Amino acid sequence: xxxxxxxxxxxxxxxxxxxxxxxxxxxxxxxxxxxxxxxxxxxxxxxxxxxxxxxxxxxxxxxxxxxxxxxxxxxxxxxxxxxxxxxxxxxxxxxxxxxxxxxxxxxxxxxxxxxxxxxxxxxxxxxxxxxxxxxxxxxxxxxxxxxxxxxxxxxxxxx
DNA sequence: GCCAACGTTGGC
DNA sequence: GCCAACGTTGGC
Numbered sequence: 001x002x003x004x005x006x007x008x009x010x011x012x013x014x015x016x017x018x019x020x021x022x023x024x025x026x027x028x029x030x031x032x033x034x035x036x037x038x039x040x041x042x043x044x045x046x047x048x049x050x051x052x053x054x055x056x057x058x059x060x061x062x063x064x065x066x067x068x069x070x071x072x073x074x075x076x077x078x079x080x081x082x083x084x085x086x087x088x089x090x091x092x093x094x095x096x097x098x099x100x101x102x103x104x105x106x107x108x109x110x111x112x113x114x115x116x117x118x119x120x121x122x123x124x125x126x127x128x129x130x131x132x133x134x135x136x137x138x139x140x141x142x143x144x145x146x147x148x149x150x151x152x153x154x155x156x157x158x159x
Numbered sequence: 160g161c162c163a164a165c166g167t168t169g170g171c
Numbered sequence: 172g173c174c175a176a177c178g179t180t181g182g183c
Contacts, residue, residue, distance in 0.1 A: 033179095055182090057181095060182070130164080135180085
């Protein structure tokens with residue numbers, strides 16, 4: 001099992017939007033970056049815990065917890081000419097882009113970027129690295145524990 | 160809206 | 172295979 005942080009623009013899909021989805025589950029479509037794709041394809045397992053992060057918004061930061069709820073499968077939007085994620089150079093017999101499904105676990109208080117940056121325990125967090133643009137990043141178990149237990153005051157059986 | 164940082168594209 | 176140009180991300 002691995003821990004993850006996944007960015008979503010709240011205008012697109014906020015933690016509340018996720019909670020309101022049928023089955024509280026959403027297909028994580030639209031990833032068009034090979035590193036992020038490879039994380040989904042090669043390293044994610046069903047049940048992996050996810051920090052749900054709001055990006056490109058007035059208050060960027062961790063907004064909730066989710067879980068990976070499917071293995072990676074071809075991203076349907078790459079074949080849809082009407083989609084902004086359409087990729088003409090992909091084909092159904094050789095798909096280029098994949099996504100997992102993500103299921104809502106809980107909404108948390110907003111742990112903002114400044115707070116995350118202020119914590120020495122999180123100094124090496126991948127998502128905080130200078131110039132990082134990856135929408136999916138692995139989270140170290142120690143970082144996960146610090147964020148959930150210390151910052152969010154959650155117990156292990158809360159999620 | 161600005162801009163730093165990074166990824167991708169395509170000519171050579 | 173190099174690298175300039177361009178596009179995108181995302182915080183501020």
